[in-house]
Amino acid sequence: MTTLTDSQPAVVEPPAHGSGSIPQRRRRTFGQWFRHKGWRHTVGVATTIFAVFPLLYVLSAALNSNGTMAGSNVLFSRIDGGNFEALFNNPSRPFGRWFVNTMVIGVVTSVATVFLGALAAYAFSRMRFTGRRVSLLSLLILQMFPQLLAVVAIFLLLNAITDVVPWLGLGSQLGLIMVYLGGALGVNTYLMYGFFNTVPKSLDEAARIDGASHVQVFFTIILPLVTPILAVVGLLAFIGLSSEFVIASVVLTDPDSQTLAVGLYSYVAQQRSENWGVFAAGAVLAAVPVMALFLFLQKYITNGPTAGGVKG
Incomplete structure (x- = not known):
């Protein structure tokens, strides 16, 4: 029976290949990741875009004094404060x-x-x-x-x-x-x-x-x-x-x-x-x-x- 002392450090041998070995974790493929978690990210991104787009559209139209309802499809094509001036300078x-x-x-x-x-x-x-x-x-x-x-x-x-x-x-x-x-x-x-x-x-x-x-x-x-x-x-x-x-x-x-x-x-x-x-x-x-x-x-x-x- 071998006794370990302070001068004899313990040596940990790697597990031998066989029934007692620890199996390595296999990496998931993209399809497996998408089925488990990826579709949630897709739904979250789509919902965020759906909610933010109307806000960006209204803000873009507010900052474009030459824009109309039909011509404001390009977001932030022009930025100025003409609409805000017209909003406060209308006595009627x-x-x-x-x-x-x-x-x-x-x-x-x-x-x-x-x-x-x-x-x-x-x-x-x-x-x-x-x-x-x-x-x-x-x-x-x-x-x-x-x-x-x-x-x-x-x-x-x-x-x-x-x-x-x-x-x-x-x-x-x-x-x-x-x-x-x-x-x-x-x-x-x-x-x-x-x-x-x-x-x-x-x-x-x-x-x-x-x-x-x-x-x-x-x-x-x-x-x-x-x-x-x-x-x-x-x-x-x-x-x-x-x-x-x-x-x-x-x-x-x-x-x-x-x-x-x-x-x-x-x-x-x-x-x-x-x-x-x-x-x-x-x-x-x-x-x-x-x-x-x-x-x-x-x-x-x-x-x-x-x-x-x-x-x-």
């Missing part, structure tokens, strides 16, 4: 006012939707009252009917309100905000209700034992824990309102009170070829607030629903 079409109107209506409606929806979702999630199940079922059923079906009823209702309360009737931005709130509270309340149920009720019970009221529990405990769903609802509401056209075109009759979607449509309503570049420039600028809001709320969207719930 105040793009700046449209932009401000859209921001005011979008921000006010989004904040009101998030706040009122959170109040309703908290009531449905934490309180037990008569008609709770019927109300939840009604919200679920109302989601099946789009707000577009009620355009005629909305027009007649606001037209009748104009005779009594002009600042809330047809042609007023406040009236449009009320219409948007009525259509958005149902789906957003039900969405937040499901998220509120994921917050442990033991946190509420501990706060109630310490003497906290429902208002204190809602603002100091629940709202910080449900920040992700509030950010999602606010973002979706703002995106939907900034691009909404049908109801805004019916309610807002004054050109100075119109939103971006309604105002920009006037560029392509009659002369599509001549004003296509200006319309594209306006669309690019209209997308900037949405992108900025998404980047700002991204950190809240990615946070966990109960992050920090057991700290302190």
